[in-house]
Amino acid sequence: MSFSYRDASAADRAAELARVRAKHDELVGRGLALDMTRGKPCRAQLDLCNEMLNCLGAAELAAASADPRNYGGIDGLAEAKQLFAAYLGVEPAEVIVGGNSSLTMMHDAMVRAILFGVPDGAGPWNGGARFVCPTPGYDRHFTVCEHLGVEMTAVAMTDDGPDMAEVEALVSSDPAIKGIWCVPRYSNPTGITYSDETVRRLAAMKTAAPDFRIFWDNAYAVHHLTDTPPPLTNILDACKRAGNPNRPLLFGSTSKISFAGAGVAIMAASADNVADQKRHMAAQSIGPDKVNQLRHVAFFRDLDGINAHMRRHAEIIRPKFEAVAAAFAEELEPTGVATLSNPVGGYFFSLDALDGTAGRIVALAKEAGVQLTPAGSAYPYGKDPRDRNLRLAPTLPEPDEIAQAMEVVCNSVKLACLEQLD
Amino acid sequence: MSFSYRDASAADRAAELARVRAKHDELVGRGLALDMTRGKPCRAQLDLCNEMLNCLGAAELAAASADPRNYGGIDGLAEAKQLFAAYLGVEPAEVIVGGNSSLTMMHDAMVRAILFGVPDGAGPWNGGARFVCPTPGYDRHFTVCEHLGVEMTAVAMTDDGPDMAEVEALVSSDPAIKGIWCVPRYSNPTGITYSDETVRRLAAMKTAAPDFRIFWDNAYAVHHLTDTPPPLTNILDACKRAGNPNRPLLFGSTSKISFAGAGVAIMAASADNVADQKRHMAAQSIGPDKVNQLRHVAFFRDLDGINAHMRRHAEIIRPKFEAVAAAFAEELEPTGVATLSNPVGGYFFSLDALDGTAGRIVALAKEAGVQLTPAGSAYPYGKDPRDRNLRLAPTLPEPDEIAQAMEVVCNSVKLACLEQLD
Numbered sequence: 015m016s017f018s019y020r021d022a023s024a025a026d027r028a029a030e031l032a033r034v035r036a037k038h039d040e041l042v043g044r045g046l047a048l049d050m051t052r053g054k055p056c057r058a059q060l061d062l063c064n065e066m067l068n069c070l071g072a073a074e075l076a077a078a079s080a081d082p083r084n085y086g087g088i089d090g091l092a093e094a095k096q097l098f099a100a101y102l103g104v105e106p107a108e109v110i111v112g113g114n115s116s117l118t119m120m121h122d123a124m125v126r127a128i129l130f131g132v133p134d135g136a137g138p139w140n141g142g143a144r145f146v147c148p149t150p151g152y153d154r155h156f157t158v159c160e161h162l163g164v165e166m167t168a169v170a171m172t173d174d175g176p177d178m179a180e181v182e183a184l185v186s187s188d189p190a191i192k193g194i195w196c197v198p199r200y201s202n203p204t205g206i207t208y209s210d211e212t213v214r215r216l217a218a219m220k221t222a223a224p225d226f227r228i229f230w231d232n233a234y235a236v237h238h239l240t241d242t243p244p245p246l247t248n249i250l251d252a253c254k255r256a257g258n259p260n261r262p263l264l265f266g267s268t269s270k271i272s273f274a275g276a277g278v279a280i281m282a283a284s285a286d287n288v289a290d291q292k293r294h295m296a297a298q299s300i301g302p303d304k305v306n307q308l309r310h311v312a313f314f315r316d317l318d319g320i321n322a323h324m325r326r327h328a329e330i331i332r333p334k335f336e337a338v339a340a341a342f343a344e345e346l347e348p349t350g351v352a353t354l355s356n357p358v359g360g361y362f363f364s365l366d367a368l369d370g371t372a373g374r375i376v377a378l379a380k381e382a383g384v385q386l387t388p389a390g391s392a393y394p395y396g397k398d399p400r401d402r403n404l405r406l407a408p409t410l411p412e413p414d415e416i417a418q419a420m421e422v423v424c425n426s427v428k429l430a431c432l433e434q435l436d
Numbered sequence: 437m438s439f440s441y442r443d444a445s446a447a448d449r450a451a452e453l454a455r456v457r458a459k460h461d462e463l464v465g466r467g468l469a470l471d472m473t474r475g476k477p478c479r480a481q482l483d484l485c486n487e488m489l490n491c492l493g494a495a496e497l498a499a500a501s502a503d504p505r506n507y508g509g510i511d512g513l514a515e516a517k518q519l520f521a522a523y524l525g526v527e528p529a530e531v532i533v534g535g536n537s538s539l540t541m542m543h544d545a546m547v548r549a550i551l552f553g554v555p556d557g558a559g560p561w562n563g564g565a566r567f568v569c570p571t572p573g574y575d576r577h578f579t580v581c582e583h584l585g586v587e588m589t590a591v592a593m594t595d596d597g598p599d600m601a602e603v604e605a606l607v608s609s610d611p612a613i614k615g616i617w618c619v620p621r622y623s624n625p626t627g628i629t630y631s632d633e634t635v636r637r638l639a640a641m642k643t644a645a646p647d648f649r650i651f652w653d654n655a656y657a658v659h660h661l662t663d664t665p666p667p668l669t670n671i672l673d674a675c676k677r678a679g680n681p682n683r684p685l686l687f688g689s690t691s692k693i694s695f696a697g698a699g700v701a702i703m704a705a706s707a708d709n710v711a712d713q714k715r716h717m718a719a720q721s722i723g724p725d726k727v728n729q730l731r732h733v734a735f736f737r738d739l740d741g742i743n744a745h746m747r748r749h750a751e752i753i754r755p756k757f758e759a760v761a762a763a764f765a766e767e768l769e770p771t772g773v774a775t776l777s778n779p780v781g782g783y784f785f786s787l788d789a790l791d792g793t794a795g796r797i798v799a800l801a802k803e804a805g806v807q808l809t810p811a812g813s814a815y816p817y818g819k820d821p822r823d824r825n826l827r828l829a830p831t832l833p834e835p836d837e838i839a840q841a842m843e844v845v846c847n848s849v850k851l852a853c854l855e856q857l858d
Contacts, residue, residue, distance in 0.1 A: 081697075082698065113536065114535065114724065115722065125547060273727060275505055297576075297583035299540045305698035
């Protein structure tokens, strides 16, 4: 039974608090051990690609554009560049196919900018570079900035992407602001997809820094939960049209398509940016693991193959997302103390509870055996100014575990919010 | 027919020059297209590992210490750490198993030192850090320094390793000298292995910089051409005994054991250094490709497996090394204008001709269709002060191609040296 906590009488709230506390004690007694912290694929998702482990024989090696077992090919195997150019909607010459981690590509691109600068810039970014960070956002993006000493300035996320009025005001006035982090589709964690207007404004906005860069982490480009995914405007095309071809650096990976630990990472950008990256990469590597790139080409063949494969992923994880949404609708929505995002793709839910309760909720859930991402982790420096946001990652647990975990989450939210209202 | 060029009469030298010039014209006319530039394994070597491409089934995945297909394990899969700890002669906790490139691990370790510093140091290395570079040495090491703005100071190589008197004088007097590059076994390109005394002096020498680092690139740790490899003292043990446990960073890879493009790279160091690297790596990656690491464990099983495999490599490449040495002994040794190294392992020969001839030799060989590594590439900034050193890489061509290429190399050396003596 749930009801609007704010509208309830003090007596009703007190009775509810007692019930919820008793329930919490009961949940603690269950001795659960569940994990909703990270966007990790589950075993059934990984199993979808097991054939990729053994898909390269003499025929595939012989047909490859270069011997993938030997050195060389700093920007990847030609057929992999072709596949992933289609994936990102760019030309093969605009793609670099790398190792197993797009995070590494983003981190290293930031390091290169700090040490050397980027095309259109006056020199290295070291000393006082700042980045715009739509929040809530992806904690590992913010960790890259924090670790490398790039100061972060938060802007709010809306259902259409970052609050563009805020973004435009910041980037047009401060030449130290060198870039912005974006997860344009199924944004981590709110699940929204940037609107066409947002993409166009990002591409066209005036920036005080001539070497402003959009770090466009299209991590969930094909990770749909429905058959009618929202459209996403191509950022590289939009930037070219706006006369800012060097503005975006696009990133992606197959970490949540093939194997989270053994996928293929990609970046794409203008010819100038690609040449600049390759110049630095040539000092760092003789070439990426082209055998693994060939595995991906042999297994998926083309973009249709990837899309077909993603429908199988969706079949596995959609019930988990539905279980989260159903538990929220049943238990929390009527209380009026929390809102839940409505993702139609990607890997996360974002839950906002009453201000000042997120840290307490995470602690309560932990008492009851459910690990959640630390409160604040979707914000720069780990500080959620309203201490209200939780990220829920439903893919790793099994559906029955999701139901158990959500029982804990919902009751923890109730308890923390009732305490707060008291 | 060859004879001592220096001791010959002017008339004999003139006749020889005419013969050698005519031979050069004949060689140019053959239209060869051979490549001795890089230490690339040949197809037969790569084929030795083809079974590794398909060696992971359900049983191997189930038996793994962690699901290698999923995220995690920043320092590698436990069983890979065990295998490669044995490989480098260190404890598993002292090893980080990474991606496909030890060059990347070295480059990134240098970047981290520049941006953040290292244990025992007072801060970042940026601004004026210098490295000692034994020469001739590995061009890609020098490229890392040049690209990242680390100034290089050359010291001479001897048959026992770097000239330690030179090294000790430099590192004890200049606190800006932060490290030294070493290829301790089958050094690239001279093929020598550091003597026990060299290793002990490197470990024990007084350094003006408290955060001095030995970048110990043990690229050819098991790459023997004979059954009686020279011993190599363990640098980490030696440094611990000398009270300098944080001094060495050890690197290695399976690039010339399994696949040059799809092997596994490793680094090893003291607990302090490992913790320092992992702290930075955590911002750069969620973890390496553990599937490929498991492939290596499944295929090689243990160090004995690696050593047995290396004997098969040796059988393939030993005839190529013998072909180079035989051609030199037949054609060049009697002329007295060149010396050749005598590698018993590794991937290279080092050939010293008369001062001032290396660039000309490379140009002449190119005219005759044989690509050699650019003259000077084994020296910092690509400058061989005596312009006399050539690196020969005999593994990629077939034995009959080696013979053809060496015909060109020997005649090019003769021609350039005769021109020089005139």
